[in-house]
Amino acid sequence: MSYAMRLLDSYPGTFTLDASLLASTIDALNDCAQACTADADDDLSEPDVTSMVKCIRLCLDCADICTTTSAVTSRRTDYDPNVTRPLLEACIAACKSCAAECEMHAMKHAHCAVCAEACRRCQRACQDLLAIVV
Amino acid sequence: MSYAMRLLDSYPGTFTLDASLLASTIDALNDCAQACTADADDDLSEPDVTSMVKCIRLCLDCADICTTTSAVTSRRTDYDPNVTRPLLEACIAACKSCAAECEMHAMKHAHCAVCAEACRRCQRACQDLLAIVV
Amino acid sequence: MSYAMRLLDSYPGTFTLDASLLASTIDALNDCAQACTADADDDLSEPDVTSMVKCIRLCLDCADICTTTSAVTSRRTDYDPNVTRPLLEACIAACKSCAAECEMHAMKHAHCAVCAEACRRCQRACQDLLAIVV
Amino acid sequence: MSYAMRLLDSYPGTFTLDASLLASTIDALNDCAQACTADADDDLSEPDVTSMVKCIRLCLDCADICTTTSAVTSRRTDYDPNVTRPLLEACIAACKSCAAECEMHAMKHAHCAVCAEACRRCQRACQDLLAIVV
Numbered sequence: 001m002s003y004a005m006r007l008l009d010s011y012p013g014t015f016t017l018d019a020s021l022l023a024s025t026i027d028a029l030n031d032c033a034q035a036c037t038a039d040a041d042d043d044l045s046e047p048d049v050t051s052m053v054k055c056i057r058l059c060l061d062c063a064d065i066c067t068t069t070s071a072v073t074s075r076r077t078d079y080d081p082n083v084t085r086p087l088l089e090a091c092i093a094a095c096k097s098c099a100a101e102c103e104m105h106a107m108k109h110a111h112c113a114v115c116a117e118a119c120r121r122c123q124r125a126c127q128d129l130l131a132i133v134v
Numbered sequence: 135m136s137y138a139m140r141l142l143d144s145y146p147g148t149f150t151l152d153a154s155l156l157a158s159t160i161d162a163l164n165d166c167a168q169a170c171t172a173d174a175d176d177d178l179s180e181p182d183v184t185s186m187v188k189c190i191r192l193c194l195d196c197a198d199i200c201t202t203t204s205a206v207t208s209r210r211t212d213y214d215p216n217v218t219r220p221l222l223e224a225c226i227a228a229c230k231s232c233a234a235e236c237e238m239h240a241m242k243h244a245h246c247a248v249c250a251e252a253c254r255r256c257q258r259a260c261q262d263l264l265a266i267v268v
Numbered sequence: 269m270s271y272a273m274r275l276l277d278s279y280p281g282t283f284t285l286d287a288s289l290l291a292s293t294i295d296a297l298n299d300c301a302q303a304c305t306a307d308a309d310d311d312l313s314e315p316d317v318t319s320m321v322k323c324i325r326l327c328l329d330c331a332d333i334c335t336t337t338s339a340v341t342s343r344r345t346d347y348d349p350n351v352t353r354p355l356l357e358a359c360i361a362a363c364k365s366c367a368a369e370c371e372m373h374a375m376k377h378a379h380c381a382v383c384a385e386a387c388r389r390c391q392r393a394c395q396d397l398l399a400i401v402v
Numbered sequence: 403m404s405y406a407m408r409l410l411d412s413y414p415g416t417f418t419l420d421a422s423l424l425a426s427t428i429d430a431l432n433d434c435a436q437a438c439t440a441d442a443d444d445d446l447s448e449p450d451v452t453s454m455v456k457c458i459r460l461c462l463d464c465a466d467i468c469t470t471t472s473a474v475t476s477r478r479t480d481y482d483p484n485v486t487r488p489l490l491e492a493c494i495a496a497c498k499s500c501a502a503e504c505e506m507h508a509m510k511h512a513h514c515a516v517c518a519e520a521c522r523r524c525q526r527a528c529q530d531l532l533a534i535v536v
Contacts, residue, residue, distance in 0.1 A: 007306035010379035038275035086224035141440035172409035354492035
């Protein structure tokens with residue numbers, strides 16, 4: 001069981017969201033942040049770094065946005081859906097853009113294939129969470 | 135001249151946004167992140183911390199979201215409006231929620247008055263930037 | 269296999285550190301950041317929040333430091349041990365302080381027991397990594 | 403007066419550090435984080451991006467470490483010098499490494515000259531703060 005799930009399990013208050021869906025979204029966000037941070041660095045080590053510039057930039061954005069979305073959705077106390085909804089939308093957009101760019105390099109660079117997978121999983125998880133955030 | 139403005143001035147590529155409006159938004163985002171981080175800590179030192187719980191939580195969210203929005207809007211290379219727009223919307227929502235809560239404590243706690251001011255300034259700056267992000 | 273390990277596996281350059289030790293440290297850092305962010309929020313929902321103030325503050329510090337240490341150690345390109353060493357020392361100190369405080373609340377609050385465990389695991393992982401960072 | 407100073411002025415507890423020295427360090431940290439985030443992006447837009455790889459990596463590290471050091475030093479409640487001291491040392495090391503690299507590109511790239519200046523100012527501010535953190 002992930003730390004996200006274990007901490008939700010021991011939350012002293014109440015919340016109406018499905019805890020296991022929320023925990024798997026937080027896990028996907030943390031995984032995606034890690035994949036994007038590492039992939040941006042992998043790109044920097046490629047001999048053809050010039051062709052990886054857009055990928056680096058989108059990975060940096062996606063890492064930052066996933067990290068923040070993970071923190072905000074992890075906080076259950078006095079939860080504010082007016083903040084969570086557009087933040088999830090921003091995160092879905094960042095994951096989509098980053099995944100699309102990584103997929104263009106996936107045949108050539110294995111690290112981009114891994115990162116694209118993490119982004120697509122995170123995009124779907126955020127879409128599932130957004131559907132139940134009211 | 136702020137570092138945000140000086141770095142935009144020396145950007146080697148081109149971008150179509152108004153540089154001084156963008157720089158003043160980045161400055162407002164960084165100021166708001168600083169105010170929210172410090173205000174959350176000030177709240178923790180108040181004898182009536184029980185009544186400051188919602189303020190702490192909203193300050194933590196707002197600080198995280200402003201920090202990320204500052205980083206994303208600072209990056210001009212291969213700029214993606216599909217990410218920037220919902221992120222600015224999330225930031226506006228976070229600033230509004232945090233400002234509204236801080237304003238309720240502003241008479242009693244000077245630090246909340248300062249934080250509310252930073253949030254309202256950031257909210258307006260993000261709204262102005264959102265209006266020209268296409 | 270974690271994303272940290274998969275991305276290290278596909279790193280295009282070379283690095284001399286043991287990849288599986290590095291990956292498990294990055295995983296421990298990400299887990300600890302998640303546990304601390306969630307535990308600070310759990311503390312905020314406790315009726316005795318007044319007695320949790322120190323725990324909240326140390327969790328916030330530990331989350332921030334673990335997130336940054338994870339990002340810095342994930343970057344292998346032009347790696348700088350002069351930065352990594354004191355950063356790992358700061359992270360070890362933050363994990364120790366946070367764990368010690370969480371352990372004092374662990375009997376009463378299950379979420380603090382989980383967070384203490386994540387901090388101790390991260391502390392050990394960073395100590396192991398520090399021993400081989402030259 | 404900066405928000406860092408205004409929030410320290412309205413801190414409800416007591417702290418023994420010189421507030422104006424602390425505030426100017428926090429300002430230098432926030433400025434340096436901003437300069438490094440923007441400079442990494444400026445580097446990505448340079449036609450000779452291949453020769454800027456080390457600069458990009460060090461800027462990303464320095465931005466992350468300055469952001470975290472700013473947040474940790476902004477929190478005065480239950481302040482822990484055992485964490486603050488090695489964190490300031492890590493920040494000084496990051497600023498030195500990043501400044502040294504940026505200075506090598508300063509004649510060719512104006513953005514690196516600005517970033518080097520921000521790093522050197524932040525390095526000195528952290529050294530001054532470290533001298534009084536006990």
